Amino acid sequence: MRRCGKSYLLFNLFADALREEGVREDHIIKVNLEDRRRKALRDPDNLLQYIDSQLVDNDMYYILLDEVQYVKEFEDVLNSYLHVPNADVYVTGSNAKFLSKDVITEFRGRGDEVRIHPLSFAEFLNVPQKKEMPREEQVLEYITYGGLPQVALMESKVEKKRFLNALFTHTYLKDIKDRYNISLDNDLEELVDILASTIGGLTNPRKLANTFRSVKGSGITQDTIKKYVDYLQDAFLIEKSLRYDIKGKRYIDTPAKYYFDDLGLRNARLNFRQMEETHLMENLIYNELRRRGMAVDVGEVTESIAKKDGGSERHRLEVDFVCNQGFHRYYIQSAYRIDDDEKREQELHSLRKINDSFRKVVIVWGSTPRYQNDDGILFVSLYDFLTNPDVLKE
16 A cells, blocks of 8 residues: 555665664665656666676675666566575565556566555554553544554644545545546546445445446446456555355355455545444454454355244344454454343354354454353454454464
């Protein structure tokens, strides 16, 4: 995602880590290709010549190139160092011209991709002024303005809102429009608004096309909507979570759910309206699970209900998240409040219908102490879940 601090990670944090490991300064070659003063190095041959001139011995060199998409034919430049044994190359690229799928296509088997997310909640708490806030306010601030580093450092709410609004319109959407030459962009912006309004809701391109037709009077096709949704995913603005039939052990491709990678951007798109904590909390939990390296699906389990006439009917019950990581699986429900027995039964019903022995978890907004009930279902507070990466395993 743009503005997540990838340049700082590369040039500061990673370079510092290399120095701490004993790498000499003259063996760390840094080139900021966004800097106009380095414009000459945007020529691929000039860049190759410059890097080669720095390799003066057989020790390992670390080549750090920021915003490599400014270099024409940059793929050839990077591939030129595949067989140089003492060259280790690290690059960043803007998703306006250098998408994740481009990396897979161009460098399959010859490199690794590292995705940079906004700050996690635990990282957000490292900002000094956040540490002094009560826990409830910390969560509310994060769930409202998100985790982009620049936003986390801002103190004024007005400044945060202005920055997020401008960033969404003039950076993220502009990137997409420029890359795919979208001139009639009203439908794209309307689609973003609809997806932002329906986080946590099941949908698909056909349903979205029907919404455009009935509400907006638009003739946009479901094929065009699918392309636009793919563009938004390629830009790391949203992620798609498929439905998984737990008993049938199969995926249900449609409808699916879409979650925003940064809630501040989502909220800014809607001018900070529609701030339903239940949906925002579900999106927040999804993001945290993904940051922890889990594959996350939307679960579905069926039950048969006896009818008065002697027959039965099947009901579909939703499990918010089915999470897989290696040999581990977790079934997770997001519960904003559990105020009474009826609400408790509602949250637990689908989990009780799962017959395997994997861990079942309910994450609750408030200050619920961690405990396990007689059914073996674990209850944890949202705050503990966000700040303790091992809370599901303990």
